[in-house]
Amino acid sequence: MTHRTTPRLLLSAGALLTAAVALAGCASAPAGSGGSTSAGASSDFLPCIVSDEGGFDDQSFNQLGLQGVTDAAEALGTKHIDVQSSSETDYAPNISNLVDQGCTAIVTMGYALAAATQEAADANPDVDFIMVDDNTVSGDNIKSVMWDTSQAGFLVGYAAADYTTSGKVGTYGGAQIPPVTLYMDGFARGVEYHNQVKGTNVQVVGWNPDSQEGLFTGNFSDINAAKVLSQGILDQGVDVIVPVGGPIYQGAAQAIRESSKPIALVGVDTDMYLSDPEYDDLWFTSIARDMPKSISEVIQKAASGEFSNEEYVGVLSNGGVLMSPFHDFESKVAPTLQGELDDIQAQIIDGTITIETPSAP
Numbered sequence: 035m036t037h038r039t040t041p042r043l044l045l046s047a048g049a050l051l052t053a054a055v056a057l058a059g060c061a062s063a064p065a066g067s068g069g070s071t072s073a074g075a076s077s078d079f080l081p082c083i084v085s086d087e088g089g090f091d092d093q094s095f096n097q098l099g100l101q102g103v104t105d106a107a108e109a110l111g112t113k114h115i116d117v118q119s120s121s122e123t124d125y126a127p128n129i130s131n132l133v134d135q136g137c138t139a140i141v142t143m144g145y146a147l148a149a150a151t152q153e154a155a156d157a158n159p160d161v162d163f164i165m166v167d168d169n170t171v172s173g174d175n176i177k178s179v180m181w182d183t184s185q186a187g188f189l190v191g192y193a194a195a196d197y198t199t200s201g202k203v204g205t206y207g208g209a210q211i212p213p214v215t216l217y218m219d220g221f222a223r224g225v226e227y228h229n230q231v232k233g234t235n236v237q238v239v240g241w242n243p244d245s246q247e248g249l250f251t252g253n254f255s256d257i258n259a260a261k262v263l264s265q266g267i268l269d270q271g272v273d274v275i276v277p278v279g280g281p282i283y284q285g286a287a288q289a290i291r292e293s294s295k296p297i298a299l300v301g302v303d304t305d306m307y308l309s310d311p312e313y314d315d316l317w318f319t320s321i322a323r324d325m326p327k328s329i330s331e332v333i334q335k336a337a338s339g340e341f342s343n344e345e346y347v348g349v350l351s352n353g354g355v356l357m358s359p360f361h362d363f364e365s366k367v368a369p370t371l372q373g374e375l376d377d378i379q380a381q382i383i384d385g386t387i388t389i390e391t392p393s394a395p
Contacts, residue, residue: 079337081106082115082137084128086144088254088280089118093310094303095254095280095325099143099166102329109330110337125150133158139336141166141329145211151176162336164329167213169395174343177332180395181323181348183213183302184220185382186355188389189375190300190321191224193357194274195236196371197298197318204239204272206249206263208279212393214250217278217302217321219243219391227378227387239270246392251282260285268293274318276300287313298363305358320358323348347395351383 083103085096100116107114115135117128125147132140133154139162142151148168155163155176165171169178194203205221207214222243225236241248249267251259260282267275268289275297277286283301290297299306299313301320306313328348335341348354357375360367381387 079110079112079139080115080135080137081110081112081139081141081333081337082132082135083117083141084125084132084143084147085116085118086146086254086280087119087121087124089120090116092254092281094283094301094306096143097309098304098325099141099329102326103141103333105326106330106333106337109334112337119147122146126153129154133161138162139164139333139341141333144168145213146209162341164332164336166325166329169345172343175341177341177343178345178395179328179332179348180345181325181328181355182395183217183321183323183355184223184389184391184394185350186321186323186357187217187220188224188227188382188387189357189378190276190319191221191226191238192228192378193224193319193360193367193371193375194221194276194298194300195225195228195234196232196374197363197367198236198273200271200273201235202237202239202270202272203274203276204267204270205276205278206240206251206260206267207277208251208254208260208282210248210250214278215241215246215248216391216393216395217276218248219393220389221276221300221321223389223391239267239272243391251279251285254280254282257282257285257288261288264289265293268295268297272297274298274300276302276321278302283310287316290316301358307358307361315362317361318363319360321355322358323355324353328354345395349383350379 081103088096090096090100103114119128129150141164143166145168148171151163151165152171155173159175163176165178169180205218218241222238222241225238264286275286277283298318299316300318304322306320307317
């Protein structure tokens with residue numbers, strides 16, 4: 035297989051996600067029991083993390099956040115504590131538990147944890163909180179870490195519209211929240227742009243970026259619901275599908291396998307071809323973001339006393355978001371496509387192309 039190395043679109047695989055270990059199930063650990071210590075670590079600084087409901091074995095969002103924390107802990111020579119949430123009722127107790135254990139910086143993973151994060155930050159001004167995927171929280175001790183995934187999604191939407199032979203591509207989400215619909219908006223707008231410049235009429239099934247209406251499983255953990263939803267989308271003739279929501283991609287992959295049709299799957303959050311090679315023949319590309327590096331850097335700055343509440347936003351220009359390689363699909367896309375994507379990326383960066391979305395950070 036061939037890998038593209040175009041510097042504007044790609045980061046090294048190691049910067050995205052180390053080889054993921056596929057774990058069965060998504061059992062929730064008791065609060066405070068997920069800690070691990072680096073050999074010889076000794077520090078008063080204690081970074082910690084609370085997952086969203088997907089769990090740290092989701093091979094995507096939560097796992098990438100945990101990697102950022104463990105990378106920072108290793109660099110600092112200290113231990114870390116990680117705790118999983120199985121439902122929204124776990125968020126506040128889990129955060130409180132970490133505060134009680136003396137955590138000095140707490141990463142909270144996802145939009146759904148915003149209210150619990152705000153409450154804990156207000157009550158504990160000496161603890162630094164790193165809020166991932168939400169910027170509605172505020173305070174001197176809260177830093178929002180966001181990524182404008184619509185930019186990378188736009189590139190992937192354009193590529194999907196160029197690749198499809200059925201004239202239909204699809205997307206759906208786990209929950210209808212801005213960090214999810216941001217991906218979907220970017221993807222749909224990229225398809226629209228292809229239609230505009232190439233005179234095509236590719237349809238997007240599952241999401242309307244103008245009305246902000248579409249299809250959602252309602253959570254990030256129900257793989258069967260994702261499979262059923264995927265089957266309904268594929269039955270409409272879609273040959274490229276983008277499930278947005280951590281592990282729910284597994285439901286889409288299962289539906290594709292059972293269809294026995296040449297349907298391409300698009301990953302989110304990281305280069306899923308590397309994260310979950312079980313489906314390496316299905317991965318068209320991924321709408322990725324460099325979560326581990328961003329989170330690790332914020333934690334290390336907090337450890338050195340440089341914590342700030344200034345929001346971080348990952349975009350194409352700073353490498354925070356990117357489009358992954360085509361991997362096994364590289365020989366299947368048009369030979370001119372990569373050059374077109376390079377040009378589009380440059381125009382997004384310089385502002386010539388703007389992406390319409392109400393969910394932009």
